[in-house]
Amino acid sequence: MNDNSKKKQNKGGRTPKTDPSIHRHVFRLTDEENAKLLSLFEASGMPNKARFIISVLFSKEMKSVKIDKGTVDFYMRLTSFHSQFRSIGVNYNQIVKLLYRHFSEKKASAFLYKLEKHTAEMAALCKKIIQISEEFETNYLKK
Known part of the structure; x- marks a missing residue:
């Protein structure tokens, strides 16, 4: 009975893995090779360098996402500019209504x-903006 109580007692600690990684391999790299490996690792976005190396060795799918800060900044500014342009259109409609409501026909026509x-x-400025946006898209975004 004393033996059964010892088997049921929890010893604590981490539960053992079903398939632990016990084999270790060491390789050496030159400074240039190491820099290339680190840049590929950072570009992959993987949190663990060992898993990154294993995925490269066994040709598992590796995703690399590059974010161009300039492109993101351009897109954000273009979006904010577009919203300002839309608000100008709304204000334009309101001004026309107010002109006809508060001024005579002749004065409203002058304004x-x-x-x-x-x-x-x-409108000319808008055409230039569209042209610049298309040039940016063809030169930098579609590679």
């Missing part, structure tokens, strides 16, 4: 003429 000039300038 609308000035507004029309600025709108034409803004």
